Amino acid sequence: MIKAIFxxxxxxxxxxxxxxxxxxxxxxxxxxxxxILVGVATGRDPAKVGRLLKCLPLDMYVTYNGQLVYTNEDLVYSRTFEREALEQIVSYADQNSRSVNFGLREQVIGSRLMKLGQSVIGQRLVRFLPRSLPVGFMKGALQKIHFLRSDLHYRRMGILDQPVYQCMMFSPVAGDRRLAAALPGCDLLRSNTFSVDIVPKGGSKLAGIQHVLTEKGIDTKEVMAFGDHLNDIDMLKGVGIGVAMGNGQQQAKAAADYVTGSNNSDGIAQALRHYRII
Structure with missing residues (x-):
């Protein structure tokens, strides 16, 4: 029997x-x-989750790809970068002219370019861009826009002295192997072609979900999860029922137990009816 849905x-x-x-x-x-308990498992920060989903009465929140987990009553789990790992991220960004956002408990700070990309408007734009469009071209074009330029060097912003849960870097898929080699204490989680989420080693949505389940006394077999992209694969495979959206990446669909309709075509309601949850 399903007791929780993410x-x-x-x-x-x-x-x-x-x-x-x-x-x-x-x-x-x-x-x-x-x-049934209902929650989110997302790469988004808590503040953005609150703004985007204020219309939904959620019970559980797995944010920053599992690095910050809480309910409406309690903080369940919190993990930030070690100083050495954060130093490596900042050094890589500086040396390679990469735009980065840094996810804190109450806010996201850093690059204006990345803030645009993480916005709902930015996410819509990304979906309309050709997958073959060179990331280098996109980055160069966007950084010529004056208001997107960063005014401060990341180190002078005091980033290294703050608890950071996740970093979001403007980086092409082709550069993931090089980036991973430069950041041995981190994992890379990708939810779009143009940017990558960076978390402490071993971090993931599934790991965050498991912390909530321990708190609630629920087995992973009693959990259903919905997702559409590469950073959802581990939770789709790791819970009792994994549901991929019809608009999702092929790899996510392959990892799921069921592929439902798209996010524009009542896919969530369809899957919940299919499994007789509602």
Whole structure:
């Protein structure tokens, strides 16, 4: 029996227009009325989650790809970068002219370029860009826009003296192997073609979910998870029922137990009906 459900946000809970579909709201309320706990498992920061999903009465929050986990009552789990790992990230960004955002408990600071990319508007734009578009061209073009330029060197911003849960770096997929070699104390989690989430080694959505389950006394076999991208694969494979959205990446679909409709076509409600959750 399913006792808890976790949803990715972008491409899953949110439609391409950045909204939660009425069918999704209704389905989640129906699941909660049956005593099922509902939460998110996302690479987003807590503040952004609160703004994007203020219309949903959620029970659990796995944010920053599992590095900061909490319920409406308690902090469940918190893990930040070791100083050495953060030094390596900042050095790599400086040496390679990479734009980076740094995820803190209450806010995300850093590059204006990355903040645009992490916004709902930015996410919509990315979905319309050709997958073959060179990332180097995109980065160069965007950084010529004056208001996107960073005014401060990352080190002078005091980044190294703050607890950072996750970094988001503008980086092409082709550079992942080089980046991973430069950051041995980190894992790379990708949710789009143009940027990569960097977390402490061993961090993931599934690991974050497991902390909540321990707190609630729920087995992973009693959990359903929804996702659409590469950073969702571990949780889709690791829970009792993994559901991939119809708009999702092929690798995510291959890892899932069921492929539902798209985030624009009532996919969440469809899957919950399929498994008789509602």
């Amino acid at each position: 949803f990715d946000i972008d491409g899953t809970l949110l439609s391409a227009g950045g909204h939660v579909l009425p069918s999704t709201k209704k389905a989640i309320r129906a699941a909660q009325e049956r005593g």
